[in-house]
Amino acid sequence: MTDASSLDAGQLAAYLALKEVGSLIEHAVEQQLRADGGLSGPQFQILASLADAPRGRLRMTDLADGLVYSRSGLTYQAAQLEKAGLVTRAPAEEDERSIIVTLTPRGRELLGKVMPGHVEVVQRLLIDVLDPADLATMAGILNRVRDRMRTGPPRSAAPRRSAGARKPR
Amino acid sequence: MTDASSLDAGQLAAYLALKEVGSLIEHAVEQQLRADGGLSGPQFQILASLADAPRGRLRMTDLADGLVYSRSGLTYQAAQLEKAGLVTRAPAEEDERSIIVTLTPRGRELLGKVMPGHVEVVQRLLIDVLDPADLATMAGILNRVRDRMRTGPPRSAAPRRSAGARKPR
DNA sequence: TATTGTTATACTCTATAACTATA
DNA sequence: TATAGTTATAGAGTATAACAATA
Numbered sequence: 001m002t003d004a005s006s007l008d009a010g011q012l013a014a015y016l017a018l019k020e021v022g023s024l025i026e027h028a029v030e031q032q033l034r035a036d037g038g039l040s041g042p043q044f045q046i047l048a049s050l051a052d053a054p055r056g057r058l059r060m061t062d063l064a065d066g067l068v069y070s071r072s073g074l075t076y077q078a079a080q081l082e083k084a085g086l087v088t089r090a091p092a093e094e095d096e097r098s099i100i101v102t103l104t105p106r107g108r109e110l111l112g113k114v115m116p117g118h119v120e121v122v123q124r125l126l127i128d129v130l131d132p133a134d135l136a137t138m139a140g141i142l143n144r145v146r147d148r149m150r151t152g153p154p155r156s157a158a159p160r161r162s163a164g165a166r167k168p169r
Numbered sequence: 170m171t172d173a174s175s176l177d178a179g180q181l182a183a184y185l186a187l188k189e190v191g192s193l194i195e196h197a198v199e200q201q202l203r204a205d206g207g208l209s210g211p212q213f214q215i216l217a218s219l220a221d222a223p224r225g226r227l228r229m230t231d232l233a234d235g236l237v238y239s240r241s242g243l244t245y246q247a248a249q250l251e252k253a254g255l256v257t258r259a260p261a262e263e264d265e266r267s268i269i270v271t272l273t274p275r276g277r278e279l280l281g282k283v284m285p286g287h288v289e290v291v292q293r294l295l296i297d298v299l300d301p302a303d304l305a306t307m308a309g310i311l312n313r314v315r316d317r318m319r320t321g322p323p324r325s326a327a328p329r330r331s332a333g334a335r336k337p338r
Numbered sequence: 339t340a341t342t343g344t345t346a347t348a349c350t351c352t353a354t355a356a357c358t359a360t361a
Numbered sequence: 362t363a364t365a366g367t368t369a370t371a372g373a374g375t376a377t378a379a380c381a382a383t384a
Contacts, residue, residue, distance in 0.1 A: 006288050007292065010301070010304060010308060011296050014295070014305070014307055015291050017308050017311035017312050018190070018299060019194070020193075020315055021311045021314050021315050022188065022190075022195070023191070025188070025318075028189065029283060040350075040351085044351095044382085047278060060366065061365065068192075068196070069351090069353090070352070070354085071365080071366065071367085072352080072353070072354080072355095072369095073352050073353070075366065075368085076350095076351075080350095093366085095193070095364095097360045097361070097364065097365040097366075098364095098365060098366085099365075099367095116175075119176055122176060122184050123175070123179075125182050125314070126183070126314060127183075127184075129317045130313065130314065134310050134313075135183045136183070137306060137310065138183055138186075138187070138306075138307060138310050138311075139182045140188050141299060141306065141307050142189075142307075143182070143186050144184035144189050144192070144303075145295060145299065146189055148298045149194075151192050211374075228342085229342075229343060230341090230342065238375070240342080240343065240344085241344075241345080241375080241376070241377080241378095242376070243343090243376050244343065244344055244345085245375080246384075248344095264341095264342085264383080264384075265342095265383055265384085266341065266343070266382070267341095268344095
């Protein structure tokens with residue numbers, strides 16, 4: 001990837017570093033989750049989302065929206081988690097079409113068992129390497145990127161290529 | 170993931186932002202690669218690595234090392250790419266055990282066809298959102314993290330998370 | 339024996355489309 | 362008709378272990 005057709009060296013370096021660090025951390029985290037709790041990344045995300053929700057309950061659709069993937073993909077994962085006794089599924093009372101997924105005590109327990117290791121990995125790979133100021137700077141920058149991404153990718157304004165020179169914020 | 174057991178809010182925010190931005194960009198890039206050239210992310214990475222190498226040639230092992238995954242995984246991908254006429258595989262002359270993977274003209278051509286779109290996505294999602302200073306700052310920080318990760322994760326400092334975990338599934 | 343790579347196999351994940359049922 | 366979710370299915374990706382060939 002020497003010639004990226006219009007990304008200068010610095011831009012390319014930023015992109016590649018982001019990509020690599022992201023995937024390395026993800027990899028390390030997934031290994032830990034698997035080893036400590038037999039959980040895959042997606043499964044952990046579902047359990048964590050539920051743990052974060054009011055009564056450990058969320059509708060399938062809300063879960064799917066928060067986590068990116070398709071309905072059917074979530075159905076598959078939810079079925080796995082249900083088989084393992086980590087969540088239950090039941091129709092919502094107000095709307096019989098909706099399914100409410102609920103974290104079971106056992107699910108919460110497993111999450112508690114896995115969390116320390118999870119935190120340890122993140123701490124060791126990311127937090128410990130940076131001083132608080134850098135960490136805050138990075139978070140700020142990345143949040144800006146994330147917000148922009150979520151605000152609908154300006155598909156309309158695609159043909160933009162002014163290599164930098166923009167002061168967002 | 171409200172309670173992360175020992176990550177403060179800022180640390181957690183940094184981690185989550187990194188994770189989310191990384192996966193959103195990866196997703197967008199993979200979609201573009203698939204649409205513009207019928208390539209998966211891993212396949213593109215292999216082709217790009219080859220394009221970067223001296224004569225468009227690399228040994229299987231060197232490819233695998235550079236790209237993370239297992240030998241067998243690379244064998245699979247290399248076979249796909251060979252079927253598509255994008256690379257060739259031939260034993261090395263100095264060491265009959267080694268296989269040299271070579272980018273074909275057609276492979277290089279496809280790469281050329283896919284690159285503009287690839288760059289455009291990165292530009293739109295990442296570069297355009299940040300001013301040059303932020304970009305440089307982020308690259309610097311992430312490079313520090315990456316270097317540390319590569320310098321063998323101080324496995325010594327990881328008190329193994331025994332905790333009899335091992336059951337869900 | 340160690341290294342390079344392939345094969346066989348098995349499993350996870352994801353997506354699309356067709357389908358059911360509620361609203 | 363529109364929405365929520367499931368099912369059937371199909372395919373891609375990855376890893377592990379056993380294997381063959383070369384060094």
